[in-house]
Amino acid sequence: MGDNVFSCNSGIDIAFIPFMPATTMDNVELRIQLKTTKPGALLDAIVLVDGKEIHSVKKQPVENFYFFNNFSYYKEGAHSLCVRFRESGQDGFEETNLSFDIEKERKPLLSGGFIMLGPPNDRMPCSTFTKSTKQMSEKDWERYINEMAKLGIKCIIITVTVQLHTMDGENTAHYDSKLYPRSDISAKDPIRAILRSAEANGQHVFIGLGHTYCGALPNTTDVMDELHALYGDSPAFYGWYESEEVNMRQYNDKLWERWQTLRNHALSLSPVKPFIVSPYADGENNYDKTGSIHPEFLRRLEAGDASFDIIAPQDMVGHTIEGGRLTVKESGEMYRHLAKSCKIAQKHLWANCEAFDFNDDFQLVPRFNGGGMNGENGYIQQIEAVHPYAEKIATFMLNGFFSPKGFEPVIGGEAAVEQCEYYRSYKNSLE
Numbered sequence: 001m002g003d004n005v006f007s008c009n010s011g012i013d014i015a016f017i018p019f020m021p022a023t024t025m026d027n028v029e030l031r032i033q034l035k036t037t038k039p040g041a042l043l044d045a046i047v048l049v050d051g052k053e054i055h056s057v058k059k060q061p062v063e064n065f066y067f068f069n070n071f072s073y074y075k076e077g078a079h080s081l082c083v084r085f086r087e088s089g090q091d092g093f094e095e096t097n098l099s100f101d102i103e104k105e106r107k108p109l110l111s112g113g114f115i116m117l118g119p120p121n122d123r124m125p126c127s128t129f130t131k132s133t134k135q136m137s138e139k140d141w142e143r144y145i146n147e148m149a150k151l152g153i154k155c156i157i158i159t160v161t162v163q164l165h166t167m168d169g170e171n172t173a174h175y176d177s178k179l180y181p182r183s184d185i186s187a188k189d190p191i192r193a194i195l196r197s198a199e200a201n202g203q204h205v206f207i208g209l210g211h212t213y214c215g216a217l218p219n220t221t222d223v224m225d226e227l228h229a230l231y232g233d234s235p236a237f238y239g240w241y242e243s244e245e246v247n248m249r250q251y252n253d254k255l256w257e258r259w260q261t262l263r264n265h266a267l268s269l270s271p272v273k274p275f276i277v278s279p280y281a282d283g284e285n286n287y288d289k290t291g292s293i294h295p296e297f298l299r300r301l302e303a304g305d306a307s308f309d310i311i312a313p314q315d316m317v318g319h320t321i322e323g324g325r326l327t328v329k330e331s332g333e334m335y336r337h338l339a340k341s342c343k344i345a346q347k348h349l350w351a352n353c354e355a356f357d358f359n360d361d362f363q364l365v366p367r368f369n370g371g372g373m374n375g376e377n378g379y380i381q382q383i384e385a386v387h388p389y390a391e392k393i394a395t396f397m398l399n400g401f402f403s404p405k406g407f408e409p410v411i412g413g414e415a416a417v418e419q420c421e422y423y424r425s426y427k428n429s430l431e
Contacts, residue, residue: 005038006045006062006085008096011235014081015272017309017348018391019155019204019238021101026391027071028102029309029348031272034066034085042088050079059088067271071346074102107430108380108387110423112155112350112394113148113402115194117174118185120164120213125364129400129416132409134185138193140409145197147404151420152427155204156194157241157276157394162210162223171212177226179219191227195234204238206276207231209262211243216258221265228269239274239309240266248281248313251296259307274309278352278396280316281334282325291334292326298337302344312350312394313338317370317382325370328377332385339389351390353382355401355419366401366412366419373422380426 008014016022017029034045043062047055047070055068079100084093118134119126136144145156162180165172172183175191187193191207198205207227210217217223224240231237242262246255263275281292290298300306313334316326326334335351342349357369371378383393395402402423403416410417 004085004090004094005041005087006034006036006043006066006094008032008034008083008085008094009235010096010098012233012270013272014083014096014098015238015274016100017274018350021103022074022391023103023106024073024076025106027073027343027346029346030070030072030081031274032068032083033270033272034062034083035064036062036066038087039063043085044088044093045083045085046093048080048082048084051082065271067267076102076104106387106391108384109152109393109427109430110353110383110395111152111392112157113153113398114157114159114352114394114396115399116159116397117161117187117190118163118183119160120167120169121184122166123213124362125358126400128363128365129412132411133399135409136185136187136190136411138187138190141187141190141193142197144399144404144407144411145194145203146201147407148398148402149197149201149203151402151404151424153203153398155206155238155392155394156198156398157206157208158191158194159208159241159397160211160243161191161208161227162212162217164212167213171210171217175227175230177223179222179226191231192234195231195236198236199234203236205234205236206239206241207237208241208243211245216244220262224262224265224269232270237273239276242275242277242308245314246277246279248279248293248297251294256300256305256307263307263309274348275307276310276312276350277308278312278314280314282316291337292330293334293337298341301341301347304345306345306347308347310348310350311338311342312352312390312392314352314396315354315382315386317354317377328371328381328385331382332389335386335389349390351383351386351393353379353386353393353395355379355395355397364400366415368415373419374426379423 013033015031043060083096086093173180315331356364374380400412402420
C-alpha cells in the first residue's frame with residue numbers, strides 16, 4: 001500500500017453537534033472531513049457506527065475536503081465510530097476510530113459559558129470586571145479554564161477577538177494580528193492558553209469574530225483566516241461564534257446575508273467546525289404566537305435559509321423584568337417556538353442564560369434582581385425553563401460573574417465568588 005493522500009485526524013476532522021456526551025433526546029449531527037494533499041485525488045471511504053455502515057463513496061474526486069454529515073438519535077450507552085479511507089486503486093484502507101457516549105436525559109445544568117478577554121476601557125457596564133480581566137496572564141487563563149472544567153463547563157465561547165480599545169477608539173486584537181494593532185491585555189496569547197487547557201480537559205472552544213458595539217467588522221473573513229492559521233491545529237478549536245448581537249423580533253435581510261457569507265467561509269476553512277450565533281428577542285413587540293420572534297425569522301429558518309449551525313438565544317431574563325426584558329415563562333415560550341422551527345430545519349438549539357444584573361450605576365454585576373439566583377424569575381429557574389428544549393446550556397458570562405473560591409484575581413468581586421459557589425452547590429445537588 002502506498003502513502004495515503006487522504007487524512008482524518010479524530011481530534012480535528014471529526015465533530016459531534018452537540019458535543020459529547022449527548023443524550024437520547026438529541027438529534028446528533030456527526031461531521032467528518034477527509035483532507036487531501038493531492039487535489040483531484042479519488043477517494044474511497046466507508047463510515048461505520050457500531051459496526052454498521054452509514055455512508056460510503058467510491059472514486060469521489062476531492063480538491064481539498066470531502067465532507068460528510070449525518071443526523072441520528074442514539075440509544076443510551078457507549079458507541080463506536082470507524083472511518084475507513086484510501087485513494088482509489090490502493091490496497092486496503094486506513095482507519096480512524098473513536099468512541100462516544102450517550103446519556104439518557106439532560107440535566108438542568110450549565111455545560112458552556114462565554115468569556116471576555118478585555119472589554120473597552122471606558123465601557124461602564126463592564127467596569128466591575130475589566131481591570132481584573134485585562135491583568136490576567138496566560139497562566140491565569142489556564143487556571144481559570146481548569147476551574148470552569150471542575151464546574152462542569154465543557155464549552156468555552158470566546159466572545160471577542162477584535163475589540164474596541166475605547167468606545168470611540170480604534171479596534172485592537174487580543175491576538176497577534178497583522179490586521180489590527182495589539183490590545184492592552186496582559187496575556188500575550190490568551191487564546192492559545194485557553195485552547196491548551198481546554199485540550200487537556202476535553203473542553204470545546206468557539207472563537208468569536210469581533211464585536212465593535214456599533215456593527216460588524218468589515219473584514220471578518222480576513223480575521224477568520226488569521227485565527228484559523230494561528231489556532232486551527234488545536235483539537236479544542238470547536239467552531240466559530242458570530243459576536244454581533246441582533247434582535248430576532250426585527251427582520252433584517254442583511255443579517256441573513258452576513259451569516260451566509262461567514263458560514264460559507266467557515267466551511268471553506270474546515271467544514272466540521274460549526275457556526276454559532278446568539279441573538280435575542282426582547283418583549284418590546286410581543287408576537288404572541290411566536291414567542292417574541294418575528295414571524296419571518298421563523299419562516300426563513302424553517303425554509304432552510306438559516307446560515308448558522310447552532311442558535312443559542314440570549315434568554316433576556318433577570319436584571320430588570322420591565323423595559324423589554326422577558327420573564328422566565330416568556331423565555332421558555334421563546335425556546336419552545338424555536339425548538340419546533342429548529343427541528344424542521346435540522347438546526348441545533350442551545351441556550352444562553354444570562355447570569356448578570358445591572359446595578360443602579362448601570363454596571364454589570366452578579367444576579368440580585370428578579371429573583372436573584374433562585375426565585376420566581378431566578379437564575380436557576382432560567383436554566384430549568386430552557387433545558388427541555390436546548391441541547392446544551394451556556395451562560396453569559398463566566399468571568400465577572402463566576403469566580404471560584406480562592407481564585408486570584410477575584411474577577412467581579414466577592415459577589416461573583418458567592419454566585420459561583422451557589423451554582424456549584426446547586427450542581428452538586430443534582431449529581
